[in-house]
Amino acid sequence: MTSTERGIAAAEAHSAHNYHPLPVVVATAEGAWVTDVEGRRYLDMLAGYSALNFGHGNRRLLDAAKAQLERVTLTSRAFHHDRFADFCTQLAELCGMELVLPMNTGAEAVETAVKTARKWGYKVKGVPDGRAKIIVADNNFHGRTTTIVSFSTDPEARADFGPYTPGFEIVPYGDLAALEAAVDANTVAVLLEPIQGEAGVLVPPPGYLAGVRELTRSRNVLFIADEIQSGLGRTGRTFACEHEGVVPDMYVLGKALGGGVVPVSAVVSSREVLGVFAPGEHGSTFGGNPLACAVALEVVAMLRTGEFQQRAAELGEHLHSELAQLAAGGAVTAVRGRGLWAGVDINPSHGTGREISEQLMTRGVLVKDTHGSTIRIAPPLVISKEDLDWGLDQLRGVLEG
Structure with a gap:
């Protein structure tokens, strides 16, 4: 053998x-x-x-990780550490946003985005409690947690994992008319991949993302772009949304943010949106740890060069x-x-x-x-x-x- x-x-x-x-x-x-x-x-x-x-x-990323390994790797968010503020500030600037909520994996970041949108819907938009709806696209892939597979159309990802989490409506990817018809008074967000990776690298029709941006803005609905695979340089832009000149209300980032060294993910948005959280309402033991921040800071620096x-x-x-x-x-x-x-x-x-x-x-x-x-x-x-x-x-x- x-x-x-x-x-x-x-x-x-x-x-x-x-x-x-x-x-x-x-x-x-x-x-x-x-x-x-x-x-x-x-x-x-x-x-x-x-x-x-x-x-x-990658030598730059390994050097950043090694230097941090010699200093401190984990504090938990019970304390501050000296890499956290720089990471949040610089990632927010790269995204053109105001606040960062760091997590570890892409699925965690998507779950965070879902919780954020619902809380924003109740506290800011005024949706009745328990009625918030998030619209997603068919053939999506946002992870494999119980909540996420609840709005998957992939039988392999979904079958035998019920009961499923309610509060989602699925529409055809790339169909702006179907999306518009699905938006109602209780809709808090539209969650989309700018390019659907797991589905086979599906690129939406020209003008679709711009149309989603216009629709969500006019109906007071958050546009959440899952750029976990498509973001951070993969498509020739920092974010795939940029190909249509679109800036969403929220970026969901992961994968390349950790440089292939450590798992790092983040939700990045405005103060109005991410500001809905109070201490104790969401968290992660390893989210935003010093080692992760050190590596991700180097990733951001590398992306800034273009x-x-x-x-x-x-x-x-x-x-x-x-x-x-x-x-x-x-x-x-x-x-x-x-x-x-x-x-x-x-x-x-x-x-x-x-x-x-x-x-x-x-x-x-x-x-x-x-x-x-x-x-x-x-x-x-x-x-x-x-x-x-x-x-x-x-x-x-x-x-x-």
């Missing part, structure tokens, strides 16, 4: 089967590349679902040009996305998304499938053009071989 086989067997024997990973066991990683326990190298074209926007082992956004835009244009050629050849039926992010629908005659992912793995490229026929491509923003082209050549070889 090989080291890989032993690692997989041990994992399957002692961990719950909530994931179906590819049969590779990673031991080390640097930049856009990972190395398995057998010494084989793979080009990472998934980047931890955008958690690794700045690559594996170089990563520009790199994602330029390499993303090249990526989509190359993928369009594959689509023209018939092996790919559709390509969607923005920046260094693409959903590629595989012609069923060439195999399932899982089969294509496994074939790419044998060629030294790591991607992941979703919804049967789709593979997602989202390499670290630090990937070189040469490595990106090599990875695309492997995809071409699988599909045309």
